[in-house]
Amino acid sequence: MSSTFGTLYRVSTFGESHGKAVGAIVDGCPANVELCEEDIQPQLTRRRPGQSEMTTPRDEADRVTILSGCEAGKTLGTPIGLMVNNRDQRPGDYQEMSQVPRPSHADFTYQHKYGNRAASGGGRSSARETIGRVAAGAIAEKWLRENFSTEIVAWVSSVGEVDAPDLSLEGLGRNEVDKNLIRCPDERSAEKMMEAVADARDQQDSVGGVLTCVARGIPVGLGEPVFERLEAKLAQAMLSIPATKGFEIGSGFAGSRMRGSAHNDPFEMKADGRLGTVTNYSGGVQGGISNGEPLVFRIAFKPPATIGQAQQTSTFQGEKTVLEAKGRHDPCVVPRAVPIVETMTAMTLMDFVLCQSYRA
């Protein structure tokens, strides 16, 4: 259980779906950052379920409390304890756990690895685990914004077979992302995506999607070659989010089909006197280090494993059985993944800034 991320901006999370609380400790945040719960809450609120018909109807307040590390509205430089209570914990409700490992869930692997697992709700593999990260990353976002005017914006660029056009050069902000429930800034695509989600839901099925994330205002020089290249740590950060199956930066998989003469990013002097690149197939990194161009990367999410349809599968003992999930389930997680991707990005970048700073 490695629940700590980062070298100097170190985030350690805790919490299952049905314990008393979830949260995080942020160790290494500089002192004298103005910080209160209201700085953290918006991303938690964007993350929480029950915002719309697009997502699961379960409603939780998900209010964060700062337990330590701040005084008089400023950080002390000491560990920041962050906690969100679980509202619908049900102590005592420890009925015999299901004999059927849910397909493509973590039941089988957790049971095998730990010889135990949380009785319900996915335990530590639940999306609820991400609350601690989002809270911790929201602090990093604030710090990056205040120190480097860094803007990190993610959006839904595909749902199922519906692809939005490439918007990575548009300079999008979160307002544009949040103007519809599916969090795709291209309205026509958004409508089709919402139809695709509605279709899946009506068929008691689920559907996957892709997020694009752009980070602008990135200092040159971030990334620690060789094993902690910027893209390598971003890839780790993104693939640590539940339900992710792929990561690509810049040209990504499509770039593997290109010739070098087309793919290379030539340099030119920019209007602001900065040497930059004409194109950005590199996605903002060269040799594992940020080059000052926007970071552009994409993350693939699988369709949620919990579906209402009956599934042919087996018990832990290997007996054939049919599994039917009860209740209503989230047919598409990608809109809620937007703040998770943004805050994981922020946490990754801030750590690199702190590691890099002694060279400045």
Added chain:
Amino acid sequence: MSSTFGTLYRVSTFGESHGKAVGAIVDGCPANVELCEEDIQPQLTRRRPGQSEMTTPRDEADRVTILSGCEAGKTLGTPIGLMVNNRDQRPGDYQEMSQVPRPSHADFTYQHKYGNRAASGGGRSSARETIGRVAAGAIAEKWLRENFSTEIVAWVSSVGEVDAPDLSLEGLGRNEVDKNLIRCPDERSAEKMMEAVADARDQQDSVGGVLTCVARGIPVGLGEPVFERLEAKLAQAMLSIPATKGFEIGSGFAGSRMRGSAHNDPFEMKADGRLGTVTNYSGGVQGGISNGEPLVFRIAFKPPATIGQAQQTSTFQGEKTVLEAKGRHDPCVVPRAVPIVETMTAMTLMDFVLCQSYRA
């Protein structure tokens, strides 16, 4: 410069393209593993340039020396020092460095981050850096093979626009991969790939490609949720390899287009009495933990940045200029990346096995 990878099987690499030597220290290898240079050399030899017309003609012996950690043919449990001399180092040849940062190379970012950079050959961002990893990972491969019969096989699954059919279920071995120079086990695709490389070379251009890697014989339970999920650390490991732009596991980006009812992997009792999955869209991991199915993942490599064609670009000072690379260059790196991907996989898996072992 974070040149260390792993928690209990810890690999630290050193070396530039033109210093005296490159190599690694492996800390945490168990004692009493039979080990000599001949166990390590084959993957180094597969990695080295100059093997064929497909790759750069520069020939280096790349012979590894074990400096410490072994005695009488067995590991002591102490750090294993590994070294490969650089043959064509040219001390004293420190001419003024080029005023032109090569497009999509690390010249610009290294210069900015470090205020210095190796005079030639790419320094630490050079492919030569990978020698230390390959040597260190070759030891992990041996250990996994001897303890779990683990087989890790990577091959070239696309070059430019040429795609080989999916071979991930074929149970391929390295012999089949190595039977042609491009390292694609499908002979018809291999021929077309080699044509694509020859075309690019003839036009003083380069071409990218994709590797597929399959690891069979994986113990159930590997991976440390949440930030060190198996796929997250694999993604970091792969994206730490020079020239990589993307990583996907199991269904990957294509999986994001699927419905849950099709994507879920139902369980069934296997002939060997093990509970397994009918399909493997998960790619061998669920909830960040290996489930005993083969790991299947793909890595995208961009076309090499060094090309013979003239390129319009700018000097560090922003003056427009034309850059032409001298000499012959490697038009396609993916065949040489095969042993790098395999050994990075081994190193990642072995670390998880050691971390997991106290639970066994």
Added chain:
Amino acid sequence: MSSTFGTLYRVSTFGESHGKAVGAIVDGCPANVELCEEDIQPQLTRRRPGQSEMTTPRDEADRVTILSGCEAGKTLGTPIGLMVNNRDQRPGDYQEMSQVPRPSHADFTYQHKYGNRAASGGGRSSARETIGRVAAGAIAEKWLRENFSTEIVAWVSSVGEVDAPDLSLEGLGRNEVDKNLIRCPDERSAEKMMEAVADARDQQDSVGGVLTCVARGIPVGLGEPVFERLEAKLAQAMLSIPATKGFEIGSGFAGSRMRGSAHNDPFEMKADGRLGTVTNYSGGVQGGISNGEPLVFRIAFKPPATIGQAQQTSTFQGEKTVLEAKGRHDPCVVPRAVPIVETMTAMTLMDFVLCQSYRA
């Protein structure tokens, strides 16, 4: 702020003296350990102030809550969140901080390092910070006891000029330690120690002391040479406790005065069929690795810096001034340090056991 300790049993603490709560996350505790708050509370209760006239009269319940990582009375293998509320936090009471850095306190260094500091009570350098460690270490104690019958017992071996006789071979238990308020199992010494404390208190002064700690039932083989030798990590663990000034293991400083012929610990076959040593000047470690003999070490604590006497000192601006601490203060911290030393020892040992286990 490095508030994380350990490689596989990883403890991260948070909390100041006057925030909402203090606590810890324990990452890496094996699953299926029977665990509830009652297992942790006793060491917290032994640690808390206000137990007697020997210590500060401030009374706090210091009740621990397990926030996560347990279900149905067993650990899940996931991070265990531990929290103790601060009862007398006074939000809003942020008066201007003192212009006088208290001598031998952390006011000056925290202010300099962070450009900020907690308004009162010592913030993160307060003894209250140790609550998280004690809670986290109490779990390690339980695990070691259940798996190896490990017993860790610390006691007060000197207070000021009063030295108890060497009791390290006596096989003492905690009952014997706790039978008096000063936690010295030698009754005659205990009485004199309590007099020394009373004297200091009457003179509005404070007094230091030494703790001896013995850990029995230690598996052979713990410790990771070279930088994480068992004694090196124990030394770090002990010197991370507030007010400590020294650490010695086995013969310690006295051993430096000896000849090798007297100091060497010869081997002999023990009655239980184990090869052991006749003497134990090594203190249970050889070459940085436990040899199966009891660990024996001593920790020096300075006299508490907060005293009622007037002190000549300077303001932050360098103006001479006289400082007088208000209220009543703890004249001697060593009795309360007993559970802190024991739990830090447990945490250190358990981490080594987990790191070592793959070799077993």
Added chain:
Amino acid sequence: MSSTFGTLYRVSTFGESHGKAVGAIVDGCPANVELCEEDIQPQLTRRRPGQSEMTTPRDEADRVTILSGCEAGKTLGTPIGLMVNNRDQRPGDYQEMSQVPRPSHADFTYQHKYGNRAASGGGRSSARETIGRVAAGAIAEKWLRENFSTEIVAWVSSVGEVDAPDLSLEGLGRNEVDKNLIRCPDERSAEKMMEAVADARDQQDSVGGVLTCVARGIPVGLGEPVFERLEAKLAQAMLSIPATKGFEIGSGFAGSRMRGSAHNDPFEMKADGRLGTVTNYSGGVQGGISNGEPLVFRIAFKPPATIGQAQQTSTFQGEKTVLEAKGRHDPCVVPRAVPIVETMTAMTLMDFVLCQSYRA
């Protein structure tokens, strides 16, 4: 085998007494530090055996080679590979290992932990392992000296029963330390110490001693509470040196006998306009953070375990036997420990400077 030390200035060492080489990788050294072998060699030369009749007569050149990380006399910011060849390695000389674990050596514990051990010379527990540290720390010394005028000076303050007067306030330099073979700057004490060593040697015995180390020119603010307090990491660094048994900082164990009114260090404005302390019982740290006063600490070394005298002990199988060491042995290691202590101090401090720098 945790052979890596540090967070941002990361030193990984390798090598046994009788392999091909010993050395280290330094990862995280800033770029553009002027560096060549001659900067490193002096401390290696001070460390090496065979300098005098005080130490073992075995002579080895111990010439360091920089394998990577430097070009044109400057660091590149990339890992610095450092290597010293072992001259008298005897490959093939793998006779059956002794059946008698040497008392107070690492034979028994290494054999038990690893199920294997180096055939001779102590392997990884040998003093020869310290070569890598000394080389890596010599770079840190240079960097600290050039950036902060930091001076780190250690000397022998006691040998056996011979104590030198306290010289920690004298502003000693290395020239004064090196003017005699025992490395005690007090000439009268030095003579007695050398007699004590000669006596021990004549009786085929050995003798322990204590080193005092003072580091001046320390930036305020170093140290990362709570688990990486400056004194805690120094304690770890020192207790990681072979043959150490104790560490104390400032008043140390003697301070535990004092009253707070005497022990507290009041503040005063210094002549240079810096707020400092009148006394320095704290030894340069308060709350785990450097306060700008000199660091003063002492390290206890046991008498070397290898002695010529016959010793009653047992074989691994428990049979009583008499062990007599052949050849000549070092009767006192403390003079050679001087550069080891200094360079471990430098490595610890430099890491804290880099970790702290982002706050500056």
